[in-house]
Amino acid sequence: HVINWHMREPNSRVDWVGITSNPNLDISSIQAPETPLSIVVASRELSSSLFTPGEDIQVTLKVENRGANQASAVVQETPPSGWGINNISGGGTESDGTITWNVTLEGGQSSELSYTLAVPSDVSVETAQISGQVVGDLGEIEITGGSTLLEAQDIGIFDQAIDWYS
DSSP states (O other), X not given: OOOOOOOOSTTOOOOHHHHHTOTTOOGGGOOOOSSOOOOEEEEEEESOSEEOTTOEEEEEEXXXXXXXXXXEEEEEEEOOTTOEEEOOOTTOEXXXXXXXXXXXXXXXXXXXXXXXXXXXXXXXXXXXXXXXXXXXXXXXXXXXXXXXXXEOOOOOTTSXXXXXXX
């Protein structure tokens, strides 16, 4: 008999004492799974982390398979509520404010997905968040990279004449 298991959570623990003290279990031939899991991850890049009402921000996701085998995953992005979502690439779809892509990547392969955020002209917040995850063999993995958008502020440096004295 061969026992295979996958550690789905980082820092998961195996009760080795319980396993090794079981007289009915021969651990002399423990084997790694024949097909290792592939890990699909994503990172986010923003054309700007500052927003101005009425302008667009380009969002690019780099999705990569860090394993050796083909893997499929679902990539989900949730932009700020009430912001427009346009130009979704790669066959992604938007439903109830969440963009979803179904991706399949060969081992070591990466691809880019993108969309455009349209900042509402009447936006009333100074900060906004984008969240996202990749759902694959290892469960949900958060998308890394830029996620916080800040409203561009006019600091008024040149609104008044400046007298220079030496």
